[in-house]
Amino acid sequence: MENGLFDQFRIGDYLEHHAKSFPTRTAVCDTRSSLSYSELAEAVDACARAMHAANILPGDRVAVLAPPRVEALITFLAAAKLGVIWLGLNPKYQLNEMDYIVSDAKPSLLFSIDTLEGRNYREDAQKLLRAHSSIRCSVGLESDDIWDVGFSDWLVEGSRKVQETEKFAAAIEAVPLSTPALLVYTSGSSGKPKGVMLGQRELLQRSRTQNEQFPVTPYPCVLNPLPINHIGGMHFLTLYTFVGAGTIILTEKFLPDEFIGAIKNKKINILYILPTMFQIIAGRPEYSPEMLDNLQWFVFSGAAMPMEFVNQLFRSKCNVGLTYGMTETCGSVTYARKSGDNQEVLFNSIGAPTPPGEVRLMNETGALCKAGESGEIQVRAEFCMRGYFNRPEATAEAYTDDGWFRSGDIAKLREDGNIEFVGRISEMFKSGGYNVYPREVELALEEHSDVQLAAVVGIPDPLYAEVGWAYIIPRDGVALEADALKEWCAKRLANYKIPKHFVFESELPMLPVGKVDKARLKRGHEETLAH
Structure with a gap:
């Protein structure tokens, strides 16, 4: 379009247009x-x-x-x-x-x-x-x-x-x-x-950009398991497909075998997914990397994809993309796509501002970040939220004086113009006076071939104020030890970033949108101490 x-x-207007132009095309099904x-x-x-x-x-x-x-x-x-x-x-x-x-x-x-x-x-x-x-x-x-x-x-x-x-x-x-x-x-x-x-204006603009970045022929067919109260379910999957005059296949919850069947049988031609969901799919016996060739696009968002799977995606014939955005930005504001041998970009970055100029990084002094410098991701207000409902003060606090939305996310600007995500300001914890961003630690842990998933949270500590607890799902049939993982981290992270405790689980509590429920992990720790 x-x-x-x-x-x-x-x-x-889009609905009226599609009904006239594509009257018999399947719009939505469950x-x-x-x-x-x-x-x-x-x-x-x-x-x-x-x-x-x-x-x-x-x-x-x-x-x-x-x-x-x-x-x-x-x-x-x-x-x-x-x-x-x-x-x-x-x-x-x-x-x-x-x-x-x-x-x-x-x-x-x-x-x-x-x-x-x-x-x-x-x-x-x-x-x-x-x-x-x-x-x-x-x-x-x-x-x-x-x-x-x-x-x-x-x-x-x-x-x-x-x-x-x-x-x-x-x-x-x-x-x-x-x-x-x-x-x-x-x-x-x-x-x-x-x-x-x-x-409407903001959501539709983000959806049009998404269609430009991930074009599908003749039209997108998407499987959507995300809840209706979430920006991912209603915009990232549904409105993207709707604006593209595509077919939305709704499913009431995430079922890995349903996704495998949809890919194998070519019911979908673009897969939008969170990395944690894909890791679950890839762990199923019915999964094989060759099935990805049936897709035109594989797009992930919400977290970093482990390098093992990035390499797997690059060996496939499908296009690969990633995005970054949040509820308040009305959708995605940075993009990266598979091009040649740029695996490193899709592993280490969240892509580049799209369109150009949509995002800036500001350091603690209020100046624009230079290449190699970290700062807060801020998004141009024009296509961001209309505000917090009945909360004018919170809305005003969310924007800078010159009209940029404060994301609360810390990232680093690269020489190539891409942005490396560091972590949420709200998830950051101080250990012995040092700032620790859990996602950086999780990425280091997930580079280990025997780690399927890692989640790190800050837990109160009488000596260091807070220390990192790492919750780990090992690969099937693997017995991991805390000392081995500490040694692994020591080669990749400063000592203050290394988790002080490791907990090994067969599964972790998940939010409906496919992310680890870290608040529940913290509550579980507090309840254990209480008993």
Whole structure:
């Protein structure tokens, strides 16, 4: 697609365009249903009419409690057409987590599943409805007995109430490109989660850039297991594919064998994945590196890929790419791609600012970093978040006086223009007065051929203030020893960076987005000490 033709498109405009241009192409599917672009447009139109009939107005919020499913995408696109802000609730949330987010976002409408993997959500949803008067209507995605209405009936009733009137058409036409589309709550590593408002203009611009960087012929087909409350699931996979008029295959959770089957059977032509997920896939007996030749692109993000797998990817015929971004930047802002023998770039860096000038590194004195110098990654504000929901002070603090978003990530500028990620300021810990960035230590550990995965956290220590604890998943059938790993680290790291303790596990707690749950590791350590 030529960007100039679509720069002023809103999300709803893309849907209308795709429905006319590719009416029979599969737009989205899950294990329950499959919709072509014309069918998706029809369902979204009915959903938008129903929202309009329920007096859901621009700027209102609608919440969806569900795994990645077709209904979630329908509600998101319908909300976007009306300028309504869409909020995903992760089924992995406990009631207190859902209660906090709902109390903060104050949605007017709640869509909800009944059950998932043996858990019953009906009681939790009813508690939310009783506790929060902002929710004027509840819609059951799987039944209608305890809800105000079931999803199918709600669409039919809404369509009957709102005919194709000038008022309805005018409501859609009046939605500006600048309107927020997504409300994503950050993990809250530095306190309670904050709602990040992501605008249509910014999300679509990042998606167009992503399509330019990773072009697929004739169109992208992507398998998406990431939760609907996450920027990765809704933008990095879904909106990228949607903007590219591709096919989105939704799956309710990450299943390595499902990915292997999709690659082998050529159901997907681009694989977007976190390195931890790929390491799990590569450990399955059904996996073989040769299957990567079936892909046009292999793209990873969220963490560094171990060199063993980078080399494997370079031996394959598929293109390889990586990106860096975060929720507040509305998507990826640096990119790198396989080119010749540049394995080192994809292993050691997060790529270069894309487009040029989108990212800068600032040192502690407030000056631009020179090559070889470390500083904070800052992103040009133009295509970043619309702000933190109802938190003007936090929004102001997130930006510099000259209009750049402060990422809270530390990185080093290289001579070749690429950027080396050092670590999160919030994850950094001080050991004996020295700054230690866990990711640097993890990369050194994961270079060991017998280490499958490493996670390092800072734990309070009476002598050093904090020391590193390394949680290790060894390769299958391997017995690792702490002394051997300490010796390994000593050849690669300054002594203050070497973990003081090593814990060997067959698995580590994971977040729904495929990253190690380090907060849970710390809690587990504290609970052990308490007993």
